[in-house]
Amino acid sequence: MTIDSMPGTGAPDDPPASYEDRVLGCLLGTLAGDAFGVLTEDGAGTAGVPEEPTASSISAATHLTLSTVDGIVEALEWANDGVAADETACLWLAYLRWSVRQGAQLPPEAPAPPARWLDRQEGLPPGLRAAAASLPALATGAMGSRARPLNPSAEGPGALMRSAPFGLVPRIPGGMVERLTVEAAALTHGSSAAQDAAARFSGIIRRLVVEGAAFDDGLADAATRGAAFDHPTAAGGGGPESVGAPRPTASATLDAAVHAVRAGATASRSPQEQRAAVLAAAVEAPVRGSSPVVAASLAGGIIGALHGTAALPPSYLTAPGVPAVVRAMGRTLLSATTGA
Template identity: 55%
Template sequence: MTNDSLSTSTSPAPADPTPGPLEYEDRVLGCLLGGSAGDAYGMLHAAGRDPVEALRDPSLLAVSSATSLTLYTVDGLVEALEWANDGVAADETACLWLAYLRWLRRQGEHLPPHAPAPPDRWLDRQTGLLTEQQPDRDTLQALLSGEMGTRSRPLDSRSAGPGALIRSAPFGLVPRIPASMAERLTLDAAALTHGAQEATAPAATYSAIIRALAIDGQDLTGALGSAAETGPPAAGATAEPTAAGTLYAAVQGVLAGTATSTSSREQFVRALAHTVKADAPGASPIAASSLAGGIMGALHGTSALPGAYLSSSGTPEIVRAVAQTLFRQTSGA
């Protein structure tokens, strides 16, 4: 590991406060469950169904790569923390690449012959997390190359889609590390599959927003910062979703959803509703809805979520369990 490697034994820098355990855990759980709820909401909207169904009984609802890649990101970070807490040096980015290769295998793909074959972990054996019908294309293609992309050796400098963005929240949820390390982890992990700055920079912006809410305890205005003032991205030459357009739609949806209500749950629902209807160039409604749900969950914690997400089986149960593994490794319990 590097000198700023993941380790729960490292004391936090004074400029990087860590909230109390209960507040921190509630915000983390709110972020991960909120992202999953937003994902399911966006999926139903895209299918022409009433998206509010996602907030009633989430146990059997399908989710996209936004949820599954986020969970595999947490699992990759947890594996790096496990090694660090055992006193063994590990490369966090390599752990994340192995986690994404396990995600690739879960999609029914064969790993490239020259790629490592990581052993299964608990997450890989969970049947409640359904295989996506349309996994993120850029991520899939990059992983199928069998090469580990880096910022200095990008696999595809043209990949500006939201695949790295949708999995970046967990980097903002790791306590006791400086903000600079959270940003480095986000950018290094994004570069595993996405080479364009148009893809990696929004991922870093999103993880910074999540960190500002979940770790630093900032209010929404402070957490969004300049992202709230950024105008819509220019329409591209194609209709393909972009990371910039998707993040813009999520931020605008959150701002609209929080403008007219003081109830955290009403704000959550309204934020999702505004996000999926946002007319932003390059926005993926499904991915943007997941991002908006993650922001609202990090802002308000589990109080913003429908009660079913705190007790339901299926994907919500897996999300709750994965969150607990992060808590255990970051608390040293």
């Protein structure tokens, strides 16, 4: 039984998307959801995903997701050359390059990694929205870890929103996907709750994209993965994402995205109709304590992981600008992982 023949995930006669198409669909779906969430938050209504996102219509979710792709690709490039690489260090350098792109001034003791292809793309605008904890952590120039956490109280969705690419890598054990996700999250978010949510999300994406699981099966399998991971530290209070009125948490934001997909994905709708309904659900009925913008980007990524590029506006497959950068990074990831 394929993904699209399962109740609540797609039209019964739709052919299943290929692995390669699901990878591209997940990354472009993240972009589409991000753009939709930002425009809605800015008061542009919920008319639909823009045909081509502009510089003002994406948050840090898209750029940091691509930075995760770039860090994974760099580690794979070293491995393919026969050189052992520290995957987490490669990811940290990718996030540092992102922070410099945002105008951060790193301390002298911080590494100064040379720019890679992604960092030179003018079509990908800088963006800080939804990065409340990530930028300050990176600006310290210190490499956070589970044992030596930065921002131990940061429970927001900044690490969660960049974690989908870990679930796109084939031919590695699920436990390794979880470990990489948690270690990458700990670079900026020391809270075990934020790390757990990131691991749950990458587990969902892996089940859908790599294993071709049905949506509900992917959720059931991933539900316990993050919670079961052994963390040496626990969240405290007073961090940059836990002060004052209720702020978005990673756990609530992931719950909002999953709820939106369940509410909007029905067998009577085409993939594009599902995408529209899911994104509307993510921003119109947000879960308390969630970030609607990030929830929309996660929901878009999940729908793309389910249906591939069939769930996207056709222009996302040809448009210049941000969509072109996303497509190029998707192809680069596929080349590094499968040679495709």
